[in-house]
């Protein structure tokens with residue numbers, strides 16, 4: 001079953017979310033949840049007006065690179081009745097990209113105030129992959145303790161901290177490095193960046 005949940009929370013780094021959605025293969029179904037703060041940061045950082053434009057429409061204006069064309073269904077963050085709020089609704093996993101320190105805290109402490117947080121909690125209780133692309137710097141001890149708690153509950157903390165060994169030439173190369181790692185953890189095939197040991201372009 002090719003269905004994933006993508007959560008976008010109110011951290012900087014909305015290009016990570018956009019390039020993730022662009023690259024999801026066409027035979028995948030994405031259930032998308034955007035927090036209220038994320039909605040505003042999406043608009044200020046990359047110009048996407050989530051409630052006015054579909055992702056396909058936004059991407060066509062934003063970039064000349066192709067959108068792979070996955071099916072995206074948006075669930076309002078305040079709708080606790082959405083299918084993804086239940087463990088009986090099957091998915092292959094969930095990524096929160098980018099993940100704020102506040103949403104990390106909610107995940108780590110089982111505090112499910114909105115649909116995004118509830119769905120993350122469902123992925124933990126159902127023992128399904130949950131990736132947190134955390135974006136904050138520097139960290140204080142509570143952030144570090146929350147990372148530990150989330151990890152012990154079954155999440156994977158995958159910080160938005162790209163490597164440079166693939167010789168990035170532009171911002172998109174750095175962003176795709178992180179998107180590629182999230183795809184690997186969700187078992188989604190991709191050719192976003194060369195793997196170590198493969199020839200670099």
Ligand SMILES: Cc1cc2nc3c(=O)[nH]c(=O)nc-3n(C[C@H](O)[C@H](O)[C@H](O)COP(=O)(O)O)c2cc1C
Nearest residue numbers: 009010011012035037038041100101102103135136
């Ligand atoms: C422009 C902007 C950028 C932000 N960047 C970050 C960030 O990178 N990391 C973070 O943890 N919080 C960041 N915040 C703060 C969060 O948005 C805030 O803690 C919010 O409550 C997160 O809620 P959410 O996780 O439910 O979206 C930012 C806020 C704004 C307005």
